[in-house]
Amino acid sequence: MTNTLSFGRAFRLTLLSLGALIFLAPYIFMISTAGKGQSEIFTSSLSLIPTQFFYLENFAKAFGRVSMGQLLWNGVIVCGLIFVIQVIIAIPCAYAMAKLKFGAARLLMALVMLGLLVPIHATSLPLYVAFDSAALLNSYTALVAPFSISVFAIFLFLQFFRAMPDDLIHAARLDGMSELGIVMRVIVPNAWPAITAFAIFSVVAHWNDLYWPLIVVSNQAYATPPLGLLFFRAAEAGDDYGALMAATLIITLPLVAAFLLAQKRFVEGITMTGLKG
Amino acid sequence: MADMTAISLPVEKSRPIVNVSERHEARVAWMLAAPAMILIVLFILAPVVAVITLGFTDFELGYSTFKFVGFENYAELMGDRTFRQSLWNTAVYTAIVAPASILLGLGVALLIESETVGRSFFRTAYFLPVASLLVAMATVWQYLLHPTIGPVNSLLNLIGLPGPNWLGSAGTVLYSLSMIGVWQTVGFNMILFLAGLTAIPRDLYSAAEIDGAKSPIDRFFLVTLPMLGPTTVFVTTISIINAVKVFETVKTLTEGGPNKASEVLLFTIYQEGFVYLRVGYASAMTVVFLAVLVVMMFAQYRLVDRKVHY
Numbered sequence: 001m002t003n004t005l006s007f008g009r010a011f012r013l014t015l016l017s018l019g020a021l022i023f024l025a026p027y028i029f030m031i032s033t034a035g036k037g038q039s040e041i042f043t044s045s046l047s048l049i050p051t052q053f054f055y056l057e058n059f060a061k062a063f064g065r066v067s068m069g070q071l072l073w074n075g076v077i078v079c080g081l082i083f084v085i086q087v088i089i090a091i092p093c094a095y096a097m098a099k100l101k102f103g104a105a106r107l108l109m110a111l112v113m114l115g116l117l118v119p120i121h122a123t124s125l126p127l128y129v130a131f132d133s134a135a136l137l138n139s140y141t142a143l144v145a146p147f148s149i150s151v152f153a154i155f156l157f158l159q160f161f162r163a164m165p166d167d168l169i170h171a172a173r174l175d176g177m178s179e180l181g182i183v184m185r186v187i188v189p190n191a192w193p194a195i196t197a198f199a200i201f202s203v204v205a206h207w208n209d210l211y212w213p214l215i216v217v218s219n220q221a222y223a224t225p226p227l228g229l230l231f232f233r234a235a236e237a238g239d240d241y242g243a244l245m246a247a248t249l250i251i252t253l254p255l256v257a258a259f260l261l262a263q264k265r266f267v268e269g270i271t272m273t274g275l276k277g
Numbered sequence: 278m279a280d281m282t283a284i285s286l287p288v289e290k291s292r293p294i295v296n297v298s299e300r301h302e303a304r305v306a307w308m309l310a311a312p313a314m315i316l317i318v319l320f321i322l323a324p325v326v327a328v329i330t331l332g333f334t335d336f337e338l339g340y341s342t343f344k345f346v347g348f349e350n351y352a353e354l355m356g357d358r359t360f361r362q363s364l365w366n367t368a369v370y371t372a373i374v375a376p377a378s379i380l381l382g383l384g385v386a387l388l389i390e391s392e393t394v395g396r397s398f399f400r401t402a403y404f405l406p407v408a409s410l411l412v413a414m415a416t417v418w419q420y421l422l423h424p425t426i427g428p429v430n431s432l433l434n435l436i437g438l439p440g441p442n443w444l445g446s447a448g449t450v451l452y453s454l455s456m457i458g459v460w461q462t463v464g465f466n467m468i469l470f471l472a473g474l475t476a477i478p479r480d481l482y483s484a485a486e487i488d489g490a491k492s493p494i495d496r497f498f499l500v501t502l503p504m505l506g507p508t509t510v511f512v513t514t515i516s517i518i519n520a521v522k523v524f525e526t527v528k529t530l531t532e533g534g535p536n537k538a539s540e541v542l543l544f545t546i547y548q549e550g551f552v553y554l555r556v557g558y559a560s561a562m563t564v565v566f567l568a569v570l571v572v573m574m575f576a577q578y579r580l581v582d583r584k585v586h587y
Contacts (some may be wrong), residue, residue, distance in 0.1 A: 009392075016388050020402035023460065026417045027405065029428055033420060046431050082434050084534075090476035101299065102306035108314060112351035115321045117574055121522065121543055122567045123332065125560050129338065149316035179305045182548050210412055210525045210545070215551050226412035230529065233416065248413035259408035265399060266408065270465065271472040 002121065030252075034245040036056055041241050054242055059250070061243035065235050070221065073183050075207055075254075078143045078224055083202045086150040087195060094157035095183050098168055112158075115151030120212050128215055142216040143224065147206065153198055160194040169269035193272070197241075200269035207255055225251045325567075331560035338554035350561035360562065362537050363545040366451055370541060371520040373455040374462065379509075379516055381459065382466025387501075389467070390474045399473070404464035411461060415529040418457050419444065431510030444530055447538035454526050454539055462519065466512050477501065516579040521569060541568055 025167070026047065033041060037054040040047075062068060098103050123146070131142045172182045190194070212225040217223055220231055232247050259266050332350055336343035354360050389399050406414060421429050422443035430440025445452040481500050490496045524543040527533060533540040533548070546566065550559030 012392060014395065016385070016392065016399050019385065020399055021338035023402050023406065023463075026414060026421060026460075029421060030417045032291070033327060042426050044434070046428055089313050092309035096306040096309040100302050100309070102303040102310075104307070104310070108310060111314070111317050111322065111354075115317055117570060118321055118325055119522065119570070121524075121546070122563055122570075123327060123561060125319060125556055126324040126327035127320070128551065132338070146320050149313060149320055151317065151321070151555050154313060168465060179309065183309070204408065208411055208525075209485055210528065211547070214528070215547075226410060226525070229410070229416065233529075239423075239426070241423075241426075244416060245420065248410075248416050252410050252413045255408055255410065256405065259405070260401070263397070267400070267404070267468055270407075270468050 018223070030105065030249055031243050033241055034249050036242050038240065038242060041239075055246070058242040058246035062232070062247035062250060065243075066228055066232040066247070068228075068247070071225050071251065072224055072254060074223060074228075075225045077140060079206045081140065081144045081204045082147045082201055082206050085144065085148045086153050087198070087200060088254040089148060090150055090153035090157055091188065091191070092136075092180070092183050094154045095159055095187055097154070098158050098161035098164075099166070100179070107141070112151045112154050114150075116155060120146060121208075124212060124215055128150050131216060139218050140222065143213060143222065146212065150198075150202065153202070156198055157194055159193065161190060164190060193268075196265055196271040197269035200266055278342065325409070328560045328563050331557050332564045334557040334560075336557040338556055338558075343557065346557070352562055353558065354565070357538060359540060360545060363540040363542055364565075366540055367521060367523070367542040369451055370455055370523055371517055372457065373452070374458040374520040374523075375513070375516040377459045378462040379453075379468055379512055381463045383470050383505075383509075385463065385467045386470035386474060387497075390471060400467075403467050406461045407464045407468075411525045412529050414461070415457060415526045417524075418460075419530050422453060445535060447536050450531055450535065450539045454523070454531070457526050458520065458523060462485075462516065466516060469508055469512050470505065473505045474501070477504045509578060510538050510580050514573060515575055518570060521566075521573070542569075 032050065034059070035050040035053050035055040035058065037052055037057070038186070040051060052194045072140075073224060084122075092189045096102065098110055127146055131145075132139055136142045168186055168190070169182055175183065207224075208226060210230070213224045213227040214230070217227060220228070223231055229251055233244065292568060333345050334343045335346050335349070385399075385403055389396055392399075421427050424430060424440065424442040424445060427440075427443075429443070433440040441449050444450055477500065481504070482496055483513070485496050485499045488499075490499045522543060523541050526546045527539055527541050528547070531539040533544050542562070543566070546559050546562045549555050549562060
């Protein structure tokens with residue numbers, strides 16, 4: 001590719017830049033509006049730099065109405081627990097399916113394929129009834145338990161483990177390692193790319209999920225970030241968009257920051273999980 | 278341990294075990310897979326069976342008794358105006374969002390791939406919506422599309438155009454939601470297409486050029502498009518399925534309104550099941566939703582089998 005600016009290339013760059021501007025516009029306006037006072041929001045919506053900075057006031061309001069720290073903390077706890085449990089459950093299972101001979105492997109594969117078809121939306125009604133009768137609504141258990149099993153994780157790790165050389169495992173067996181020992185000391189250290197990719201997939205999915213938390217949580221103390229934002233919107237009378245934008249900014253920031261810091265991993269993760277899912 | 282051996286019994290019957298070490302291997306495999314298996318049964322298999330069963334009952338939360346009503350729920354569904362509207366809206370939303378986000382995703386990927394300057398910046402810009410909290414960004418869109426104080430309409434007024442009430446009028450709400458949907462998913466498709474593009478061997482292009490495909494457009498149809506076949510099938514399936522599952526933006530911005538103009542499948546199920554607590558009826562709806570997903574997946578398998586073998 002030459003560096004001279006041909007017509008075609010100028011056109012291409014203009015198109016890309018224009019598109020990028022449209023895609024980034026919501027972020028630009030979010031940051032801008034989070035710093036505007038009520039009156040300015042109503043009069044001049046197109047000026048990007050606030051004439052008077054209301055950032056402090058708006059952020060104070062955002063933190064005041066709903067406990068933002070609690071929301072983010074809930075998000076971290078729930079996503080962290082889900083991810084850790086999913087991996088602990090899925091890796092041994094995927095290892096058994098990939099490297100060990102046993103009769104139920106095919107049945108298990110069928111279950112995994114079936115599971116890939118079924119989203120939480122399809123199972124939420126009976127699960128809700130069950131959690132309700134067990135008096136488990138409004139708890140971390142209710143938020144985490146249905147996602148303790150990720151058939152997608154099993155599927156992803158299975159693909160990854162199949163590609164691992166058998167010699168590695170045979171050598172470990174000759175050294176007298178138990179199968180569980182092999183999983184923990186041979187498989188896991190070699191599976192970091194797959195684990196990272198799955199971590200990104202899992203955390204993005206559950207950090208953003210609104211459906212299930214909305215169903216099982218009505219108490220603000222257990223609200224995850226998306227649900228908390230809904231509570232905040234409900235508590236917010238009228239059109240206080242300054243405070244609302246401040247709140248959205250706080251809630252969007254953690255994941256966006258993580259993405260910007262670990263962009264390469266994100267893209268790799270999405271490609272790996274995306275193409276194999 | 279006791280129930281573990283109980284589960285492993287049928288295996289020993291169905292498969293002749295040759296020696297001790299193989300038998301040991303099977304037992305260890307069982308132990309490693311058992312937790313996952315139990316959880317699959319508990320949180321996927323049993324609930325699916327339950328939802329299909331509940332679909333044939335008049336179960337309502339808060340009432341202790343219920344009875345089987347056969348296909349009554351499904352008969353009611355057929356005459357339910359809200360449900361039909363909801364199916365139609367979901368179809369329209371999918372028919373807009375899936376093709377638009379696939380084509381734009383492909384377009385952006387091709388542009389970025391052939392450009393040397395600012396690659397990672399553009400990739401980040403288009404991908405950012407995927408990494409952002411949708412409920413939060415929907416709120417931002419609500420402000421952007423606000424009929425009187427929103428920047429979009431201010432911009433339209435500036436050039437002398439009347440701004441519609443994007444999310445507030447029945448005529449435009451579904452299109453506005455679709456636009457947000459496209460904005461949110463283009464980046465995801467772009468990343469997958471970019472991966473597909475990098476996997477195409479360079480010499481295929483030179484070979485095509487020697488064979489007479491002189492213009493880049495010829496080479497696109499001769500090499501790029503066929504080589505992207507598997508990626509495209511996958512992106513198409515996942516885009517359709519994700520569009521059918523639209524919920525967050527509807528719940529956050531419109532609650533199905535105005536006048537049911539943005540009522541979509543998952544939102545209707547949510548309303549019936551978790552707000553009105555008509556679990557039996559909502560289960561029947563869920564079965565329809567599941568059926569749609571199953572049909573999509575089978576369509577993908579068949580397409581993969583038939584069309585994209587090179």
